[in-house]
Structures are given as C-alpha cells and as structure tokens.
Amino acid sequence: MKVAFPYLGYDTIALKKFVELLGAESCLGPPLTARTLSLGTKYSPELICLPFKITLGNFIEALEAGADTLLMAAGARKCRFGYYHYLQENILKKIDNRHCFYAISQYTPYEFFFKKMPQIFGVTPQKVIYATWLLLHYSALIDYFRKLIRLTRAYNFYDAQKKELEALRIIENVSSFKEVQKAKKELRKIFSPIINTSNEIIRIGLVGEIYLMLEPFANYEIEKELGKLGVLVVSKRSLYRHLKHLLKLDLFDLRTISNAYKYLKDSPGGEAIKTVGEAHIFAKKNIDGIIHIYPFTCMPENIAYEALQKLARDYEIPILSISIDEHTSKTGLLTRLEAFVEVVKRKKFKG
Amino acid sequence: MKVGIPRALLYYRYGEFWKSFFKCLNVDFIISPPTNKKILDQGVKYVSSEVCLPVKIICGHLDWLKNKATHLFLPRFVELNNGLYTCPKMIGIVDIARFHFQNYFQIISPKIKNNFYWTHFKLGLKLTKNPLKVKNAIDNAQKYLNSYPKLKANGAPKILLLSHFYNIYDYYISQPIIETFKNQGFTIITKEHLDNKRLNSTKGFAKNIRWVYERELYNAFYYFLPQVQGVCNIISFGCGPDSLISEVMLNEAHIQNKPFLQLIIDEHTSATGLITRIEAFCEIIKKRLDNNVSSIIL
Ligand code: SF4
Numbered sequence: 275m276k277v278a279f280p281y282l283g284y285d286t287i288a289l290k291k292f293v294e295l296l297g298a299e300s301c302l303g304p305p306l307t308a309r310t311l312s313l314g315t316k317y318s319p320e321l322i323c324l325p326f327k328i329t330l331g332n333f334i335e336a337l338e339a340g341a342d343t344l345l346m347a348a349g350a351r352k353c354r355f356g357y358y359h360y361l362q363e364n365i366l367k368k369i370d371n372r373h374c375f376y377a378i379s380q381y382t383p384y385e386f387f388f389k390k391m392p393q394i395f396g397v398t399p400q401k402v403i404y405a406t407w408l409l410l411h412y413s414a415l416i417d418y419f420r421k422l423i424r425l426t427r428a429y430n431f432y433d434a435q436k437k438e439l440e441a442l443r444i445i446e447n448v449s450s451f452k453e454v455q456k457a458k459k460e461l462r463k464i465f466s467p468i469i470n471t472s473n474e475i476i477r478i479g480l481v482g483e484i485y486l487m488l489e490p491f492a493n494y495e496i497e498k499e500l501g502k503l504g505v506l507v508v509s510k511r512s513l514y515r516h517l518k519h520l521l522k523l524d525l526f527d528l529r530t531i532s533n534a535y536k537y538l539k540d541s542p543g544g545e546a547i548k549t550v551g552e553a554h555i556f557a558k559k560n561i562d563g564i565i566h567i568y569p570f571t572c573m574p575e576n577i578a579y580e581a582l583q584k585l586a587r588d589y590e591i592p593i594l595s596i597s598i599d600e601h602t603s604k605t606g607l608l609t610r611l612e613a614f615v616e617v618v619k620r621k622k623f624k625g
Numbered sequence: 626m627k628v629g630i631p632r633a634l635l636y637y638r639y640g641e642f643w644k645s646f647f648k649c650l651n652v653d654f655i656i657s658p659p660t661n662k663k664i665l666d667q668g669v670k671y672v673s674s675e676v677c678l679p680v681k682i683i684c685g686h687l688d689w690l691k692n693k694a695t696h697l698f699l700p701r702f703v704e705l706n707n708g709l710y711t712c713p714k715m716i717g718i719v720d721i722a723r724f725h726f727q728n729y730f731q732i733i734s735p736k737i738k739n740n741f742y743w744t745h746f747k748l749g750l751k752l753t754k755n756p757l758k759v760k761n762a763i764d765n766a767q768k769y770l771n772s773y774p775k776l777k778a779n780g781a782p783k784i785l786l787l788s789h790f791y792n793i794y795d796y797y798i799s800q801p802i803i804e805t806f807k808n809q810g811f812t813i814i815t816k817e818h819l820d821n822k823r824l825n826s827t828k829g830f831a832k833n834i835r836w837v838y839e840r841e842l843y844n845a846f847y848y849f850l851p852q853v854q855g856v857c858n859i860i861s862f863g864c865g866p867d868s869l870i871s872e873v874m875l876n877e878a879h880i881q882n883k884p885f886l887q888l889i890i891d892e893h894t895s896a897t898g899l900i901t902r903i904e905a906f907c908e909i910i911k912k913r914l915d916n917n918v919s920s921i922i923l
Pocket residue numbers: 323324325353354355356483544545569571572573574575865
C-alpha cells in the first residue's frame with residue numbers, strides 16, 4: 275500500500291512518520307511546484323478556493339508517482355473544506371480508477387481510532403492510538419523547530435538557511451518518544467549559537483487560514499521572505515496546535531476564542547475565530563504588525579478581514595491582508611511585503 | 626423606538642414573518658426600499674471587494690437605514706433545522722454591521738441556533754410583558770414563513786432558475802434574467818415551487834450538504850431536473866457554498882444531458898452581457914427541442 279496525503283509544509287515529516295508507523299509506505303509525489311498548481315487548477319471548479327486546487331494537483335502528482343491510497347481530511351461544517359473530498363474523489367476517479375480515496379473526518383475521534391484507520395491500514399485501534407500519540411510529539415518537535423528557525427532567520431538569515439537542512443535531517447531520523455526529547459536538545463545546540471539577539475528587530479504576527487499558513491508553497495514562502503527582511507515572524511498555528519485542538523487538549527484555544535469575542539460574537543466557521551483571536555492577542559502584546567494571509571474568496575477569512583480592519587483602527591496597529599489565488603504573482607507579493615515592513619519599521623523606530 | 630429592517634439577504638425569506646410579528650406587538654418599524662444602484666454603490670464601500678454581492682447589498686441597506694431608525698433588527702442565523710448551517714457570511718454579517726453602524730443604532734441580533742421559535746419568543750417578551758400576546762404574534766406570523774411571491778408556471782418549455790432567494794427575489798439582480806427567459810418564451814420554475822418536505826429531503830447527495838439553503842437548492846434541482854428543458858444557476862462571485870454545490874449539480878446535469886447555465890454575478894455585471902448569454906442558452910435549448918420534435922414525427 276502506497277499512501278498519499280497532501281503536503282503540509284514542515285509537518286509533512288510528522289504525517290509521513292504517522293503513516294509509516296501504521297505499516298504503510300508513503301508516496302507523496304514530487305514537491306509542490308507550478309505544475310502542481312496548474313494541474314489542480316485545470317481540473318478544479320473555477321470558483322473554488324486555492325487549497326482545493328493545490329491539494330488536487332498534489333493528489334494527481336502522487337497518483338502519477340504510484341500512490342494507490344489517498345487520504346484527505348474531511349468533516350463538513352460551516353465552510354467549504356469539509357466538502358472538498360466529494361468533488362476531489364469524483365475528479366480523481368476520472369483521472370485514475372485504480373486507487374482508493376478515503377475521506378478522514380476530523381471531528382469524529384471515536385470513528386477515527388476504532389473504525390476508519392484500523393480498517394484502512396489493517397491494524398488494531400491500539401496501534402492507531404499509539405501512532406497518534408507519537409504524531410502529536412513529532413508535530414510538537416516540528417513546532418519547536420519552526421520557532422527556532424524563525425528566530426534564526428530574523429537575526430541571521432544566511433546561517434539559518436545553511437542549518438535548516440541539518441536540522442531537518444535530525445527530525446527525520448527521530449523514531450521514538452525518547453528521541454524526540456533528544457532531538458529537541460540537538461536542535462537547540464544547532465541554532466542557539468547563531469541566534470544573536472543583540473540588535474533590535476521588528477516582530478510581525480502571522481495569522482490566517484491554516485493551510486496557507488502551514489504550506490510554504492501555498493504562501494510563496496512568506497515566512498522565509500519575511501526572515502530575509504529581518505523580521506521575526508510570530509505565529510501560533512501549526513499541525514501540533516491543530517491536533518491538540520481536535521483532541522480538545524489545547525488550553526490556548528479558550529484564550530484565543532475569548533480574545534476574538536470582542537470582534538466576532540460567533541464563529542463564522544473555518545479558522546476565522548483563531549485569526550481574529552490571535553491577532554487581538556498580538557495587538558495587546560505590542561507586536562509591531564500583523565500579516566493576514568488567506569485564499570481569495572475564503573468565506574471565514576473574509577469575515578475575519580473585516581474584523582481585523584476594525585482591530586487595526588482600535589489598536590493603531592499596521593495590518594496587511596493578503597488574499598492569494600493561482601494568479602498571485604510572487605514579485606507583486608514581495609513588493610507589498612517590503613513596503614509593509616518599511617511602514618512597520620518606521621512606526622516602531624521613529625519614537 | 627423605531628426598528629430598521631434591511632430589505633436584503635434573509636429578509637426575502639423571513640421578512641413577511643417579521644413584519645407580521647412586529648405589527649402584532651405594536652412595534653414601529655421601517656424597511657429599506659428595494660435595492661437600487663445607489664444602495665449598492667453605498668454597500669460596496671463597507672466591505673472588501675471579494676465578498677459576495679448579497680453581502681455588499683445588505684451593507685447598502687444598512688447604510689440607508691442608519692439615520693432613519695433607532696434600532697436595527699438583524700438576527701444572527703447560525704444553525705437551523707437541527708444542525709444545518711446557514712453560511713459563514715450570514716453569521717458574520719452581524720459583526721460587520723456592528724463594526725460600521727453601532728454608533729447609529731442599537732443592534733438587536735438574537736442568535737438563532739435551532740431555536741427559531743424560542744428566539745423570537747424571548748425577543749417578544751422584551752418588547753411586551755404579556756407572553757400570550759407574544760405567542761399570538763408568532764402564531765399569526767407563522768403562516769408567512771413559507772409564502773413567497775411564486776413566479777407563475779404555465780405552459781412549456783420550462784427553465785429551472787436556481788439561486789438563493791435573496792438573488793431571485795431581489796429584482797435589482799434578477800429582473801433582466803427573468804425577463805429574458807420570459808421573452809424567449811420560457812416558463813420559470815424556482816425552488817419555491819417545491820413543497821417543504823421535498824426541499825428538506827435527505828435523499829442522495831443532499832444528506833451530505835450541511836448548508837440549509839444549499840440543500841434546498843440541490844433538492845429542487847434533483848426533483849425538477851427531469852421535468853425541465855434546462856437549468857440556470859445564478860451564483861454570486863465569491864459565494865463559497867454555491868461554488869461547490871453548483872459543481873455537483875453541473876456534473877449531474879451533464880450525466881442526464883441537460884443544458885446547464887452558470888451565471889456568475891457581481892456588482893460589475895452588466896445586464897446586456899447576461900442577456901446575451903441567456904439568449905444563446907435559450908437558442909441551444911430550442912434547437913434541441915426542434916430536433917426532438919422532428920425525430921418524434923419521423
Ligand atoms: S477556510 Fe477558506 S480556504 Fe479553507 S475551505 Fe473554507 S473557504 Fe476554502
């Protein structure tokens with residue numbers, strides 16, 4: 275069995291390990307490129323949001339690479355995401371009819387542990403629970419790595435680039451809970467010497483739709499580009515947090531929601547409530563600016579956008595909202611980032 | 626106290642209910658006029674350009690009401706019919722209204738989460754002390770819940786016009802479309818021609834749809850498809866639910882070999898462009914009809 279699921283930025287490593295723990299081979303296809311996007315766009319409904327198009331292209335390329343089992347997250351709620359799989363399954367069936375497509379609902383843990391996963395992978399529920407527990411720790415390690423690399427990039431961009439591969443290799447070699455702890459120490463050893471916190475930098479909070487926040491291909495490597503400009507990116511979103519949220523273990527969730535309440539009295543679905551809550555926390559913590567990224571016409575984030583406009587007025591904090599679709603140009607985006615960073619810097623260092 | 630009610634979005638479904646309800650409780654209210662260009666032009670100023678047309682339109686109506694009422698009535702529809710959602714934007718519109726208009730009027734926005742009746746009951750109790758009166762007001766108003774100005778159906782050939790009620794019954798949006806079909810000699814059927822039970826059916830793909838109005842559209846589509854000569858689906862640019870469900874319907878229509886026209890509208894859509902497309906679509910259907918007729922005669 276060769277299993278594919280959509281790439282998810284650095285967290286792909288954790289998901290891969292999860293699949294392998296369940297005794298399957300992972301076969302994700304080549305890294306995401308312009309080809310992925312144009313394939314996805316070609317087969318997608320015109321008006322659908324960007325994550326659909328990229329993940330569809332991703333699946334097509336995985337099939338080309340020989341995957342025979344596709345896994346897609348599901349769970350229909352207020353937003354489009356939960357419906358992706360109906361259409362994708364249909365489209366993919368027309369392209370290749372030998373594979374199996376499984377929609378994995380995010381909101382039914384019982385079914386996940388005891389029915390769906392054991393059935394797909396032919397393993398016991400205990401094994402699924404164990405693998406999920408390890409997945410949680412792997413993703414925590416990656417979350418930690420992302421924090422370190424953000425810091426390093428801001429202070430020392432070129433060294434960060436050099437050390438990134440080395441760090442990723444360490445993460446890839448982890449295969450037990452004990453090694454996760456050891457890897458943490460090693461990561462610290464790699465990065466701490468090159469973090470030089472002497473000069474003052476600006477901090478920008480990154481909020482938005484989760485897929486765009488996690489997958490660098492989808493966000494045009496926005497974190498890296500900001501690091502290049504000497505910005506420390508602060509972000510609360512990761513696979514780790516999302517898993518904790520799904521397993522109802524995330525205490526920070528409550529704080530986020532209560533902070534969003536001033537602006538959104540009810541969740542409009544998707545990640546809007548987190549976007550607004552996190553932005554509010556950032557604003558209160560005197561973060562210097564906020565960047566909001568989301569797929570063009572994303573419904574929840576369109577609502578969040580209006581809330582952030584109000585928040586920007588209330589706290590006099592610069593906010594840049596970027597909506598991304600398949601026509602977005604990287605140069606245009608970089609120009610906007612540079613201009614924004616200039617504004618934030620001027621605001622911060624003038625006083 | 627004067628309550629402002631925007632003639633937009635959910636008004637086209639629950640407006641008659643609210644009118645009767647407030648009248649029975651002796652509450653003075655004012656309803657914004659039917660959408661016109663000025664209202665729309667005002668509306669687009671309040672929200673980002675990528676949101677759907679109905680949301681821009683309702684902002685225009687709120688703007689129109691802002692100095693004419695003391696209160697704004699804008700319930701927040703979160704869930705209906707046991708856990709079916711409306712749409713992220715219908716939930717968020719109340720917050721958007723707050724951001725821009727809270728200095729103009731007090732916003733009354735009871736939250737409706739599977740408790741349409743109770744929410745209105747509680748609201749009524751705030752307006753009058755007499756629970757019996759409230760109950761009467763609601764019972765009276767109930768009969769308006771499913772009363773739409775049904776477009777008359779007579780004679781063939783038939784077109785199924787699928788869209789949200791706030792698109793079809795906002796004549797500023799739909800008039801050129803409806804007129805063109807009529808001029809071309811077609812009768813228009815909408816989802817309002819179907820009874821409630823069928824509209825809420827959970828058969829087939831409909832059970833997967835957790836958006837309440839979208840499920841109705843799909844059921845109407847599924848039921849009427851064999852009876853009509855073509856389907857026209859009006860979608861607002863930026864509408865999330867439609868972008869998906871329309872695709873499902875399009876696939877189905879292809880399988881059954883029925884012409885399916887997607888009209889995507891926003892504030893820049895010109896009536897002339899729409900009319901040309903509809904005329905071309907009607908031509909296709911007419912040609913098919915002619916061919917069929919001749920094959921029957923032969
Ligand atoms: S959150 Fe936005 S991008 Fe994601 S499925 Fe929903 S509408 Fe699309």
